[in-house]
Amino acid sequence: MRKHFFRTALSVATTVALGCGAVALGPVGSASAHFGEAEISPIESDISERPWAGVEVSSGASSADLAIDQEDSTAWVADDTSSGQWLTLDLGGAYDNVRKVEVVFPDAGAVYQYVIEASADGDQWQVIADHSANDRPTRGSVDLFTEPGTRFVRVTFTGASPGATLGISELSVYNYLRDDLVLGADASWVDNDVAEGRDYWVSPTEEDRGAGPHLLDVLQDRGVEYVRLRIFNEPRSESSGDVLPVPYQGPERSREVAEWIKAERDMGLGIDFHYADSWADPAKQPKPREWAELEFDDLSQEVYDYTYDYVEQLIEQGTTPDKVAVGNEIINGFMFGSEAALIGTTDPPYFRDHPEIYQSQPGGGLLWDYWGSEDPEEQRLYDEAWDRFTTLSAQGISAVRDVSADHGEDIDVEAHIATGRSDKALEFWDQYLTRLNAKGVDPDVLAHSYYPEWHGSPEQIEQTLNAVAAAHPGYKIDIAETSYPASGGGGAPMPNSTYPRTVQGQADALQRVFQIANDIPNNQGVGVLVWEPARWQSMFTAVPGMARTWEPNASIDVFGESRATHVVEDTVYAGVLVDGEVALPDSVDALTTADGSTEPVPVAWDPVPDGATEEAGRLTVQGSTEYGQVTAMVDVVETYAGLDCDRVITGRHTGPLTVTEGVTCLDGATVSGPVSVRDGASLQADGATISGPVRADGAAAVVICDSRISGPVTSSGTSSVTIGNPVLGCAPNTISGPVTVTQTQWWNVIAGNTISGPLTCRENAQPPVNNGSTNTVSGPKSAQCRDL
Structure with missing residues (x-):
């Protein structure tokens, strides 16, 4: 069994990520050796911003969507501040090449502890990043991972510093161009090029001209891996209908071109049957002259025989196609016949004249004017036209299936339409597939043409393709034709586009189409073909002073440089107090996409400007690695996050103090007597002196900093415990008496203190940590406190 054509890795330099919402992924590389200049970069997509992505949360559902609104000044905020709060991002389907996740939190001066997991089904989870030991205030993180089939990404909080807003400002998951997404071209005119003596060189004016002079050599050298050929039955003039003296793109000449593609260059090969003697597109679908007067049953048989015979010839000469399209842009049907009187078509002229x-017998034209008609006769005619069309289509598909089976080959079958209307595309595929399935046949690939001037904005075709993919999940999706000009119109964008008609605009526009195909959920997008890149909206420019010689525009490198070879941890988050010193890491992680390995790479940071931390705000520092740029996002804060006090006690408080609700703060206070913190209440002591025991039972939070306590300190079942934490400005305490911390639910820090008596910790959800500040304890340290 012959295997499908698969892409092999290209040896190309990765460059800075461009347009398509991407960020730096590799070293800068301008394709200026060709005509014009363009910055070509690996494609990166944040799937969270796509309309098919959604989120679910453990609590606070009313604000959930704010975590993916592309605005980090808003946030999902959990209703509950207990441990285990989570947010799950549903990417809308599985992705094989998501490689980076970025999470941003609401509070700049807080410490967030969390775990990030990925899942294909929402049931089985794989940890991709564990930040549960965080002890520094940072507003976010970027993590790299490789988990093919990822559909869900979940962030689960395991802790947060006291007073932190528990929530997520933004969760982003980035997708990269898959290796198996085929990037190719329809280069059917290549037989004309050779016959006319046209030369193509990668660098025609340099001493080493590179690949050439054959167009296919230049295309292959620049990263094109697949070539489609249109097949006219008996090539004729579109105007007169006369047979052309040179049968360009006819069966015989195309067999020779197939050898250039498949046998000589080992590129992928697609065959596009027009089932016509001249151009077939939505506006014109003439029958071949030889079939024009056949009765319908004979026409149907001829479609089968012709398709079978031609594919067999290709197989027998050693150029088995990887894919065969049964018709070209068949949104209105194909091989129009007598039904043309109802369609109202007049093209091409010989069909009209x-x-x-050409209209003597029924054909496969569709009657869209009757779509949704309540007139029974019109509905009958609509259905009958669909039946004729799909009968002819089924014959072509069956022929490809049968000849493949007879020769032990595996050839994909494609159906290819062109329309700017999503509703029409959905109706087409529903009718087409339902009727074909009833006839016992099925295509593999549902293909669409996309030209903005005819089919709308990139967002419109993206919406259409994703609607089709969702409605028909068992099929592959392909963009069989696209292009964009590099000149004309004074450089103004094409209709329905934002990209200028420049070499750079051409590169960006094509990359946007690559991105659209790659981002279809469940990896249903399988390829993009640029239509006639050497002729129509050309990616080549004639070389002045060199007759019949063309060189590629710099934009042609989109084929070879749109895939990332490395993904870098391109954003570093940090926090610092006003007038503090910015500390940035010496290295960041970089992931090699070929094998999924991750390793640290050095970062060279720009100098931090003098006085940069004198005022609160956001400071950015640029850095560079061998794989691209890195940005440090440094939040300068007046103070770190803390509890908001409902009651503040200063001076002297005589007798017992019981906290039953809200947050009570002891600000330099002296308390003579025991302090009790009841269920759900919180205590924050800073610079306090307490004579007597401190006990918390089921409290929300206990924070003790820079205080002297005479008597035991006991916490049981408290959600958040902080007894000293110098890294967050909570100075150590002096405690005369035993300290016992049990059953703490999440945040749990005991750091830098001097304790006269034993330190006991047990049954806590997470063992307490000292964040690098060892406690001095005169008694034994036991159980979970042993290493503090």
């Missing part, structure tokens, strides 16, 4: 020949 000779109705006695």
Whole structure:
């Protein structure tokens, strides 16, 4: 069994990520050796911003969507501040090449502890990043991972510093161009090029001209891996209908071109049957002259025989196609016949001028004017046209299936339409597939043309393709034709586009189409073909002073440089107090996409400007690695996050103090007597002196900093415990008496203190940590406190 054509890795330099919402992924590389200049970069997509992505949360559902609104000044905020709060991002389907996740939190001066997991089904989870030991205030993180089939990404909080807003400002998951997404071209005119003596060189004016002079050599050298050929039955003039003296793109010449593609260059090969003698597109679908007067049953048989025979010839000469399209842009059907009187078509001229020949028998034209008609007769005609069309289509598909089976080959079958209307595309595929399935046949690939001037904005075709993919999940999706000009119109964008008609605009526009195909959920997008890149909206420019010689525009490198070879941890988050010193890491992580390995790479940071931390705000520092740029996002804060006090006690408080609700703060206070913190209440002591025991039972939070306590300190079942934490400005305490901390639910820090008596910790959800500040304890340290 012959295997499908698969892409092999290209040896190309990765460059800075461009347009498509991307960020730096590799070293800068301008394709200026060709005509014009363009910055070509690996494609990166944040799937969270796509309309098919969604989120679910453990609590606070009313604000959930704010975590993916592309605005980090808003946030999902959990209703509950207990441990285990989570947010799950549903990417809308599985992705094989998501490689980076970025999470941003609401509070700049807080410490967030969390775990990030990925899942294909929402049931089985794989940890991709564990930040549960965080002890520094940072507003976010970037993590790299490789988990093919990822659909869900979940962030689960395991802790947060006291007073932190528990929530997520933004969760982003980035997708990269898959290796198996085929990037190719329809280069059917290549037989004309050779016959006309046209030369193509990668660098025609340099001493080493590179690949050439054959167009296919230049295309292959620049990263094109697949070539489609249109097949006219008996090539004729579009105007007169006369047979052309040179049968360009006819069966015989195309067999020779197939050898250039498949046998000589080992590129992928697609065959596009027009089932016509001249151009077939939505506006014109003439029958071949030889079939024009056949009765319908004979026409149907001829489609089968012709398709079988031609594919067999290709197989027998050693150029088995990887894919065969049964018709070209068949949104209105194909091989129009007598039904053309109802369609109202007049093109091409020979079809119009000779109705006695071309319209003498029924064909496969569709009657869209009757779509949704309540007139029974019109509905009957609509259905009958669909039946004829799909009968002819089924014959072509069956022929490809049968000849493949007879020769032990595996050839994909494609159906290819062109429309700017999503509703029409959905109706087409529903009718087409339902009727074909009833006839016992099925295509593999549902293909669409996309030209903005005819089919709308990139967002419109993206919406259409994703609607089709969702409605028909068992099929591959392909963009069989696209292009964009590099000149004309004074450089103004094409209709329905934002990209200028420049070499850079051409590169960006094509990359946007690559991105659209790659981002279809469940990896249903399988390829993009640029239509006639050497002729129509050309990616080549004639070389002045060199007759019949063309060189590629710099934009042609989109084929070879749109895939990332490395993904870098391109954003570093840090926090610092006003007038503090910015500390940035010496290295960041970089992931090699070929094998999924991750390793640290050095960062060279720009100098931090003098006085940069004198005022609160956001400071950015640029850095560079061998794989691209890195940005440090440094939040300068007046103070770190803390509890908001409902009651503040200063001076002297005589007798017992019981906290039953809200947050009570002891600000330099002296308390003579025991302090009790009841269920759900919180205590924050800073610079306090307490004579007597401190006990918390089921409290929300206990924070003790820079205080002297005479008596035991006991916490049981408290959600958040902080007894000293110098890294967050909570100075150590002096405690005369035993300290016992049990059953703490999440945040749990005991750091830098001097304790006269034993330190006991047990049954805590997470063992307490000292964040690098060892406690001095005169008694034994036991159980979970042993290493503090």
